[in-house]
Amino acid sequence: MKSTRTTYISKMATDLKPSGxxxxxxxxxxxxxxxxLGVGEPDFxxxxxxxxxxxxxxxxxxxxxxxxxxxxxxxxxxxxxxxxQFHVEYAPKDEIIVTVGASSAIDLAMRTILDPGEEVIxxxxxxxxxxxxxxxxxxxxxxxxxxxxxxxxxxxEQLESAITSKTKAIMLCSPNNPTGTLLNQAELxxxxxxxxxxxxxxxxxxxxxxxxxDDEEYTSMAAIxxxxxxxxxxxxxxxxxxxxxxxxxxxxxxxxxxxxxxxVHQYALLCASTMSQYAAIEALxxxxxxxxxxxxxxxxxxxxxxxxxxxxxxxxxEPGGAFYAFPSIESTGLSSQEFAERLLMKExxxxxxxxxxxxxxxxxxxxxxxxxxxxxxxxxxxIKRFIDSL
Amino acid sequence: xxxxxxxxxIVEILxxxxxxxxxxxxxxxxxxxxxxxxxxxxxxxxxxxxxYISLVDWTKVENHPGVRAMIDVKVTPKRGVGFNDIAERIYxxxxxxxxxxxxxxxxxxIIVEGKSLNEVANFVSQKLSTLESVISTTTHFILKKxxxxxxILETETIKDKRIVVSP
Numbered sequence: 307m308k309s310t311r312t313t314y315i316s317k318m319a320t321d322l323k324p325s326g327x328x329x330x331x332x333x334x335x336x337x338x339x340x341x342x343l344g345v346g347e348p349d350f351x352x353x354x355x356x357x358x359x360x361x362x363x364x365x366x367x368x369x370x371x372x373x374x375x376x377x378x379x380x381x382x383x384x385x386x387x388x389x390x391q392f393h394v395e396y397a398p399k400d401e402i403i404v405t406v407g408a409s410s411a412i413d414l415a416m417r418t419i420l421d422p423g424e425e426v427i428x429x430x431x432x433x434x435x436x437x438x439x440x441x442x443x444x445x446x447x448x449x450x451x452x453x454x455x456x457x458x459x460x461x462x463e464q465l466e467s468a469i470t471s472k473t474k475a476i477m478l479c480s481p482n483n484p485t486g487t488l489l490n491q492a493e494l495x496x497x498x499x500x501x502x503x504x505x506x507x508x509x510x511x512x513x514x515x516x517x518x519x520d521d522e523e524y525t526s527m528a529a530i531x532x533x534x535x536x537x538x539x540x541x542x543x544x545x546x547x548x549x550x551x552x553x554x555x556x557x558x559x560x561x562x563x564x565x566x567x568x569x570v571h572q573y574a575l576l577c578a579s580t581m582s583q584y585a586a587i588e589a590l591x592x593x594x595x596x597x598x599x600x601x602x603x604x605x606x607x608x609x610x611x612x613x614x615x616x617x618x619x620x621x622x623x624e625p626g627g628a629f630y631a632f633p634s635i636e637s638t639g640l641s642s643q644e645f646a647e648r649l650l651m652k653e654x655x656x657x658x659x660x661x662x663x664x665x666x667x668x669x670x671x672x673x674x675x676x677x678x679x680x681x682x683x684x685x686x687x688x689i690k691r692f693i694d695s696l
Numbered sequence: 697x698x699x700x701x702x703x704x705x706i707v708e709i710l711x712x713x714x715x716x717x718x719x720x721x722x723x724x725x726x727x728x729x730x731x732x733x734x735x736x737x738x739x740x741x742x743x744x745x746x747x748y749i750s751l752v753d754w755t756k757v758e759n760h761p762g763v764r765a766m767i768d769v770k771v772t773p774k775r776g777v778g779f780n781d782i783a784e785r786i787y788x789x790x791x792x793x794x795x796x797x798x799x800x801x802x803x804x805x806i807i808v809e810g811k812s813l814n815e816v817a818n819f820v821s822q823k824l825s826t827l828e829s830v831i832s833t834t835t836h837f838i839l840k841k842x843x844x845x846x847x848i849l850e851t852e853t854i855k856d857k858r859i860v861v862s863p
Contacts (some may be wrong), residue, residue: 331861344861434863483863606709606724613723656860677856679713683720 312629318442323618325434326662329368330646334656341685343673344656346483348629350548352585353596359588360552360581368580374572376404376556377583383590384556388541388651392515392526394534396558403564403571404578404586406554408513408542409435412477414574415509415538415557416443418567422473426509429460430664433483433511440477448473451666454634457623458485458666462496469500475507476500477540481514484663485632486608486625486674488518491525498530507563509538513555516546518627519605528558535560545628546597547589552582604629607675611682615673629676632660636669638696646671652695653688697742702727703735707744710736714748753849755841761811764793764838767820768802770831779803782829791819802834813837 321475327344334340351357375381381398388394396402405411412435420426422444428436430449440447450468452460456586465476478497480489489497510527518524528537542555559567608625615622615633635645642659649655660667675682699707705725709716722732739745754760771782779797786806787795794807806824810816816835825833841849 325863327861327863331859334860340860342860345857345858346862349856349858602708606705609726610720610723633791658861679716681719 307515309664314364322438322441324404327658330650330656330658330662332653333647334650337650337654340650340654340656341677341681341688342656343675343677343685344452344658345674347550347676348545348548349676349678350600351408352547352549352552353589353593356547356549356585356589356596360585363584368584370580372404372577372583374577375402375568376578377580377587380404380581380583380587380590381556383587384558387590388526388539388558388649391658392512392524394526394528394539394558396420397561400561401558401564403557403568403694404583405542405555405557405571406575406578407544407553408511408540409439409576411437411542411555411557412509412511413439413443414567414571415540415559416440416445417570417574418563419474419507419538420445421474423472425470426474427465427476428467429465429478431458431482431484431660431667431670432477432479432663433504434662436477436479445474446472449664451664452482452485452487453666454623454670458482458487459489459493460497463501463573465497465500469504469506473504473506475509477509477511479511479514481515481518481625481627483606483628484630484658484660484667485623485670486628486630487623488524488626490518490520490522491530494525494527494530498527498533502532502615505536507536507538508533509540511540513540513542514545514628515541517604517629519599519608520626522575524627538563543586543589546600547593548596548600549585549588549589552579552585554586556581558686604675607679607682610679611673611675611686614682614686615689618686620689629674631673632667632670633673633677634670638693640696642668642671647691648685649692653692655685655688697744697777699744703739706732706735707739710745710748736794751844753841753848755849763813763816765808765816766836766838767806767808767824768798768834768836769804769806769824770802770833771827771829771853772803772831773803774829782827785827786824789819789823791816791823793820802832 359649381402384402385396385398416439420443422683425446425448426440428447428449430451448468450464452458508527515524528534528539539558611631612622612624619637621634622631642661646657646659658672660670702725709721718732719729722729754762773779774781791808792806792808796805796825798805808816819834
């Protein structure tokens with residue numbers, strides 16, 4: 307019999323670092339009267355007609371498994387949606403897989419494309435799961451830093467210098483969590499050229515695509531010339547339709563990649579939740595006005611919070627999408643961890659220190675504006691008081 | 697009046713909450729405070745914004761008297777003026793808070809407010825049904841308001857159930 311518990315744990319799991327967000331959650335969760343700008347999900351409840359569709363599916367007894375790739379009707383709606391909204395075409399039968407949130411889609415992509423030791427270039431600051439998911443799939447994450455000097459847009463030359471003979475893919479997220487940075491068509495094109503030149507895949511996390519606030523229409527990486535065949539496009543319902551708890555995402559990729567991903571998916575997860583899939587059909591069919599209303603509301607709150615931060619001395623670039631502002635706190639002389647921790651203790655405002663999203667996030671804090679305007683106003687007031695007290 | 701996109705934004709913001717401070721609205725729509733003030737003034741002058749009122753849930757106020765009834769009214773329209781004449785006769789009463797001309801089995805839908813059932817009943821029997829053009833009335837008293845003008849009247853505020861910090 308093995309003597310200690312740790313002997314049961316794999317080296318991989320032992321070496322995984324707990325997310326830096328977790329520590330903050332533990333700190334903030336026990337406190338009273340906290341205003342949280344630390345939440346990475348919409349403040350809207352899923353629109354009623356979508357919830358009602360799920361209830362209806364339960365009442366009618368649709369409680370069995372669905373096909374591995376998801377209900378065909380849903381995949382057809384996704385194909386229609388992607389074509390209409392983002393001008394990319396995928397075959398519903400072969401090129402779309404419904405997943406358990408976008409996270410499982412990214413995991414699926416990594417496990418399908420990576421051989422041991424192969425590299426994925428991960429652009430930081432980014433969502434905390436990318437690097438661990440590369441590593442869990444046996445790959446090596448090569449981090450490159452998007453910097454504040456470039457409004458957190460990665461430059462092609464930075465990517466190029468990270469490419470080696472082992473590079474398989476570039477992991478990209480636009481609009482970005484945590485910076486809100488949105489890449490325009492020309493910027494995507496420059497990265498695409500690189501991918502084509504070096505024969506790389508791009509895993510495009512476009513979960514925030516609907517939440518983009520520029521006048522210019524959103525461009526999907528897969529819509530760039532020559533990129534459809536080398537893009538694994540990840541998206542979902544969590545952010546756009548306020549459906550985080552439903553755990554429903556999808557991944558679109560050319561048939562060779564999709565069919566390989568489907569093999570992994572069928573053994574790992576079988577299929578996504580059935581009632582969530584029925585809800586998603588309703589979301590795609592009738593949820594457009596909801597999305598538009600929510601986008602409007604986020605845009606106004608973004609404008610408010612960005613201008614307010616700049617006024618109180620926290621330099622903040624204007625994020626083109628998502629629902630995060632990523633102001634610099636360097637003027638305070640504190641590290642982002644110190645700033646966030648002391649702000650929480652002193653004024654009861656929870657933000658996420660930028661360094662948990664990657665080295666270049668240091669000196670910044672992530673503030674989600676997916677919270678009520680009243681709370682945002684109060685948070686700004688408290689943050690100002692905190693800065694003035696330093 | 698044709699509204700510019702910014703003016704439209706301002707109206708939409710004020711429609712959800714008329715008490716938002718002007719400097720906050722200015723930030724939200726990307727105008728200066730002065731520009732925002734001017735835009736609001738223009739909207740008021742053109743009666744796009746008619747009035748700022750509060751949605752009050754009087755049932756929360758102890759011993760507050762007050763009943764509302766929706767009344768379906770059938771009337772005889774008059775040559776030349778149609779329903780307008782009789783509608784005006786009705787909406788001029790202070791007890792009447794709304795009057796709508798309807799399609800369907802009756803003509804006017806009116807909402808009447810009073811301090812008690814009796815008061816509304818008296819209004820209907822003595823003022824409304826005695827009007828010459830009124831053929832019949834059907835009175836429905838409102839027992840409970842669940843939702844009014846798009847606002848759900850919650851008995852308690854729903855707590856934010858999201859976890860405090862998430863990726």
